Amino acid sequence: MADKSVKKVVLAYSGGLDTSIILKWLQTEYGAEVITFTADLGQGEEIEPARAKALAAGVKPENIFIEDVREEFVRDFVFPMFRANTVYEGQYLLGTSIARPLIAKKQIEIARKMGADAVSHGATGKGNDQVRFELGYYGLEPDITVIAPWREWDFKSREALLDFAEKHQIQITKDKRGEAPFSVDANLLHSSSEGKVLEDPAVEAPEFVHMRTIAPEDAPDQPTVITIDFEKGDPVAIDGVAMSPATLLTKLNELGRDNGVGRLDLVENRFVGMKSRGVYETPGGTILLAAHRGIESITLDRGAMHLKDELMPKYAELVYNGFWFTPEREMLQAAIDYSQQKVAGQVRVKLYKGNVTVIGRSSPYSLYDQDLVTFEEGKVAYDHRDAGGFIKLNALRLRVLAKRDKRG
Numbered sequence: 001m002a003d004k005s006v007k008k009v010v011l012a013y014s015g016g017l018d019t020s021i022i023l024k025w026l027q028t029e030y031g032a033e034v035i036t037f038t039a040d041l042g043q044g045e046e047i048e049p050a051r052a053k054a055l056a057a058g059v060k061p062e063n064i065f066i067e068d069v070r071e072e073f074v075r076d077f078v079f080p081m082f083r084a085n086t087v088y089e090g091q092y093l094l095g096t097s098i099a100r101p102l103i104a105k106k107q108i109e110i111a112r113k114m115g116a117d118a119v120s121h122g123a124t125g126k127g128n129d130q131v132r133f134e135l136g137y138y139g140l141e142p143d144i145t146v147i148a149p150w151r152e153w154d155f156k157s158r159e160a161l162l163d164f165a166e167k168h169q170i171q172i173t174k175d176k177r178g179e180a181p182f183s184v185d186a187n188l189l190h191s192s193s194e195g196k197v198l199e200d201p202a203v204e205a206p207e208f209v210h211m212r213t214i215a216p217e218d219a220p221d222q223p224t225v226i227t228i229d230f231e232k233g234d235p236v237a238i239d240g241v242a243m244s245p246a247t248l249l250t251k252l253n254e255l256g257r258d259n260g261v262g263r264l265d266l267v268e269n270r271f272v273g274m275k276s277r278g279v280y281e282t283p284g285g286t287i288l289l290a291a292h293r294g295i296e297s298i299t300l301d302r303g304a305m306h307l308k309d310e311l312m313p314k315y316a317e318l319v320y321n322g323f324w325f326t327p328e329r330e331m332l333q334a335a336i337d338y339s340q341q342k343v344a345g346q347v348r349v350k351l352y353k354g355n356v357t358v359i360g361r362s363s364p365y366s367l368y369d370q371d372l373v374t375f376e377e378g379k380v381a382y383d384h385r386d387a388g389g390f391i392k393l394n395a396l397r398l399r400v401l402a403k404r405d406k407r408g
Contacts (some may be wrong), residue, residue: 003030006145008116010035010107012133015050017172019122021161022149023057024168026120030147035063035114037107041099042070042188042246057170065110069102070188074245077102078189081319082288083233083343084308084336085296088316091266093282093289095190100129101324104136111144118145125151128271132322139325182209188249190262190282201267201277212253212281216260216354223352224259225359228291230347233340235288249284256283259351271321287349287356294347294358298366304339311335 009026013019013036026034036059038050047066054064077098088094107119119137123129125148134146155161165172185192191212198205207215229237236242238251256262262283270276296305311332318329345363349356372382 003118003145003147006030006032006118006147008033008035008111008114009118009120009145009147010037010111010114010116011120012103012107012122013038013050013054014122015047015053017165017170018161020053020057020170021165022120022122023054023059024170025149025153025164026147027058028168029153032118033063034059035110035116036065037103037110038064038066039103039106040066040068040070041073041102042250043186045186053171063114065106067106069106070246071244073099073102073188074249077324078249078285079234079245080333080337081315082285082292083340084312084315084332085289085293086312086316086319087289088320089266089268091264092268092280092320093190093264093285094316094319095187095280095282095285096129096185096192097132097320097322098189098324099187100132100322101136104133105140105325108137108140108144111141118147120147120149123148123150126272126274127276128320128322131271132324135322136325184211186211188246188253189285190280193279194276198277198279205265205279209279210263210281213257213262213283214260216263219258219260219353223350224255225348225350226255228288228347228349229345230292230295231344233292233296233337233343235291249288252284252287255351256287260354261351261356262286263354287351290356290358291347291349292343294349294361295345295363296343298361298368299343299345299363300339301367308336308339 009030009032011019011023011026011034013023015038023034023036026032034057036050036054038047040047051064051066055061081094081098086094088097103121104119110116111119121130121133123133130148130151134148137144137146155164162172164170182193182196182198193205193209193211197203198209227239228235229240234245235248235252238248243251262281262285264280264282265277266280267275267277300308315329315332315336318324318326318332323329342363342365344365345361347358348360350359351357
């Protein structure tokens with residue numbers, strides 16, 4: 001049942017068919033004034049046509065917001081996440097998850113500016129994104145009204161949605177009338193493909209699904225070697241050329257694409273309780289993760305590094321489940337950021353046919369001491385005999401256990 005008290009609603013609007021239907025549905029079902037927000041997250045598509053589509057749907061020009069948020073996305077969301085070496089369930093680099101809190105944040109900012117009393121999104125009732133959007137909304141504006149059309153409307157099939165679109169003269173591309181082969185979500189960090197031809201996890205994904213990378217077997221026979229400079233845990237330059245966050249990730253994406261880097265075929269556990277199969281491409285992120293771990297290997301103390309690795313799965317789960325604007329994520333972020341103060345220097349990386357290999361690393365803050373690890377006589381005083389006492393102390397409890405078991 002539509003809440004007729006809603007007067008203005010800010011819709012996360014891509015300009016695609018689904019959100020165009022939602023826009024019209026909000027106008028007809030709620031009688032609300034719709035404000036659209038379209039974010040350029042580096043998805044690789046023109047977003048300006050969304051303005052014309054919104055105007056055609058009766059949205060006032062002053063109610064159409066289109067914003068290039070690529071720099072903010074990488075600087076304030078992607079890079080902080082990569083400082084933690086964040087990977088969900090051992091493989092997924094969270095490309096979709098990390099974009100949702102930024103979109104939610106922008107919608108709330110617009111709602112405050114325009115005096116809107118509701119926000120809306122196009123996420124379905126089966127997926128994770130509905131949770132991520134709405135946790136973001138409520139975390140920033142606790143009394144906001146949230147409209148989730150896929151959980152509210154009476155459309156029982158895709159055909160019913162298309163009939164609604166035709167009735168209201170919403171443009172439908174020809175392929176939308178047929179079976180879409182799979183759904184795609186993309187931003188500067190990754191592309192995500194799910195559904196239809198990908199629903200059977202036993203069947204290999206067709207090559208045409210991949211849009212961000214060439215096949216590793218088609219990549220050049222000669223490796224590509226690059227250097228990445230880091231400051232406080234964030235990449236700042238490639239091959240000595242300083243770049244902004246979004247520009248740097250774009251360059252890494254190009255390098256990864258050309259070398260077949262960053263493909264992932266994954267069956268994951270959704271927060272809502274079901275398993276789903278997705279094909280992800282994260283070329284630049286895959287390179288960045290390897291390089292970041294490379295620079296940390298010489299600049300982080302063992303205790304700090306191991307603690308970070310213990311905290312990371314919790315951090316990843318928070319991002320995946322949509323708890324970005326929470327005190328626990330901010331607490332973890334503070335600890336992670338503190339660990340990155342001296343994570344600076346240069347990493348040399350080799351890209352070859354889908355593989356990323358760290359082949360060199362250097363830092364003015366390096367903890368690697370060649371005199372300590374050399375097999376030759378080093379300059380640093382290290383008495384090999386000290387190791388005997390160290391081992392016996394650590395073995396004490398094992399010896400006590402063994403003696404007890406031997407008596408038994």
